[in-house]
Amino acid sequence: MPQPAASTLMLVLGSTLLLTACGGGAGVKYPTLDGAKPLVIGHRGAAGYLPDHTLEGYRKAIELGADFIEPDLVATKDGVLVARHEPNITATTDVKDRPEFASRKTRRTVDGVEEEGWFVTDFTLAELRTLRAIQPFPDRDPAYNGKFQIPTFEEVLDLAISEGARVRRSIGVYAETKHPTYHASLGLKLEDRLLDTLARYGYTGKTSPVILQSFEVSNLQYLRSKTQVRLVQLVDASDINADGSIQLAAPFDRPYDLAVAGDPRTFASLLTPDGLREISTYADGIGPWKPYLIPSRLLDNDQNGQPDDLNGDGQLDERDRVMMAPTDVVKNAHAAGLFVHPYTFRSEAKRLASDFQGNPAAEYQLFYELGVDGVFSEFADHATAARDN
Numbered sequence: 201m202p203q204p205a206a207s208t209l210m211l212v213l214g215s216t217l218l219l220t221a222c223g224g225g226a227g228v229k230y231p232t233l234d235g236a237k238p239l240v241i242g243h244r245g246a247a248g249y250l251p252d253h254t255l256e257g258y259r260k261a262i263e264l265g266a267d268f269i270e271p272d273l274v275a276t277k278d279g280v281l282v283a284r285h286e287p288n289i290t291a292t293t294d295v296k297d298r299p300e301f302a303s304r305k306t307r308r309t310v311d312g313v314e315e316e317g318w319f320v321t322d323f324t325l326a327e328l329r330t331l332r333a334i335q336p337f338p339d340r341d342p343a344y345n346g347k348f349q350i351p352t353f354e355e356v357l358d359l360a361i362s363e364g365a366r367v368r369r370s371i372g373v374y375a376e377t378k379h380p381t382y383h384a385s386l387g388l389k390l391e392d393r394l395l396d397t398l399a400r401y402g403y404t405g406k407t408s409p410v411i412l413q414s415f416e417v418s419n420l421q422y423l424r425s426k427t428q429v430r431l432v433q434l435v436d437a438s439d440i441n442a443d444g445s446i447q448l449a450a451p452f453d454r455p456y457d458l459a460v461a462g463d464p465r466t467f468a469s470l471l472t473p474d475g476l477r478e479i480s481t482y483a484d485g486i487g488p489w490k491p492y493l494i495p496s497r498l499l500d501n502d503q504n505g506q507p508d509d510l511n512g513d514g515q516l517d518e519r520d521r522v523m524m525a526p527t528d529v530v531k532n533a534h535a536a537g538l539f540v541h542p543y544t545f546r547s548e549a550k551r552l553a554s555d556f557q558g559n560p561a562a563e564y565q566l567f568y569e570l571g572v573d574g575v576f577s578e579f580a581d582h583a584t585a586a587r588d589n
């Protein structure tokens with residue numbers, strides 16, 4: 201292995217030893233913005249185990265130790281906020297197998313990209329209730345496909361309250377406004393519906409058990425003018441190149457509201473010191489794709505111009521990547537007063553860089569040592585174990 205990979209591996213091992221030496225858990229002082237231990241956010245619920253965005257999945261995340269559950273919010277035709285990763289529900293529900301909705305299949309343009317399928321915005325809540333969720337990752341357990349309904353945002357809030365009381369922990373709700381510009385174009389703006397719902401629960405302050413997140417900018421600025429609940433600017437990219445540099449291709453190159461407005465800022469420019477200071481005028485934290493914090497690269501040790509299949513399994517995936525040195529994004533974000541919650545942590549061996557040798561704890565340790573304030577995890581049990589044990 202060349203030098204960078206070897207030194208990164210030593211950093212991983214060193215981190216593990218440091219936390220172990222401190223006894224883990226309560227005795228550890230984490231280099232977070234406020235010194236508190238990092239939050240574990242149950243990404244889409246417990247997506248590693250159960251279909252995304254179901255009450256059963258959120259309950260499982262809480263059971264596995266998540267501090268927050270993470271509904272993505274889209275609006276129904278009759279204006280109800282429900283939890284789905286996308287307006288397009290072709291991959292996450294059994295809608296394509298429902299003859300009664302066959303005629304609902306259509307084409308819609310989301311963030312400048314035309315998609316075919318079934319869209320939440322063409323269904324009333326009552327109609328959506330008849331559908332059942334399915335696991336969108338083909339390599340994950342399909343045993344629960346067809347069993348669980350699509351929940352409303354209110355049901356998610358209620359679940360956090362009732363399960364929090366049951367497990368005697370504060371359970372927060374970390375809600376994402378999905379495709380705000382798309383929803384506004386259909387006359388189904390998300391923000392006031394969201395604020396009205398939160399107000400009914402008394403969630404209007406910085407200490408409310410709620411965090412709101414968006415990949416767009418202007419809707420966060422609007423939310424900031426109306427509420428003091430914590431806000432997070434998500435920061436996306438289209439991919440990571442072989443050399444570890446971030447790839448920015450539309451529509452994942454910049455917030456879609458900025459694209460529509462002709463604003464030249466990219467997601468990467470949001471993470472410069474100036475960009476972070478600008479974010480701090482309307483948000484409390486950032487949610488960057490994790491390669492912005494610690495990139496990884498493919499190797500070409502045999503110098504044949506092609507990336508090397510490090511583990512020799514005939515395909516190129518995360519296992520063939522090596523972690524690189526951390527960037528200054530966490531340091532600069534903290535300097536701007538912003539907390540940092542990177543996404544997405546997934547435990548499957550093929551989703552872990554070679555440095556971690558199939559052990560998800562090693563990845564969490566590396567990011568916790570860097571000072572992240574929370575992690576979006578699809579395996580909350582692994583995230584909390586790496587933090588607390």
Ligand SMILES: [Ca+2]
Nearest residue numbers: 270271272376
């Ligand atoms: Ca999300």
Ligand SMILES: [Ca+2]
Nearest residue numbers: 500506507508
């Ligand atoms: Ca090669």
Ligand SMILES: [Ca+2]
Nearest residue numbers: 509513515520
């Ligand atoms: Ca491989």
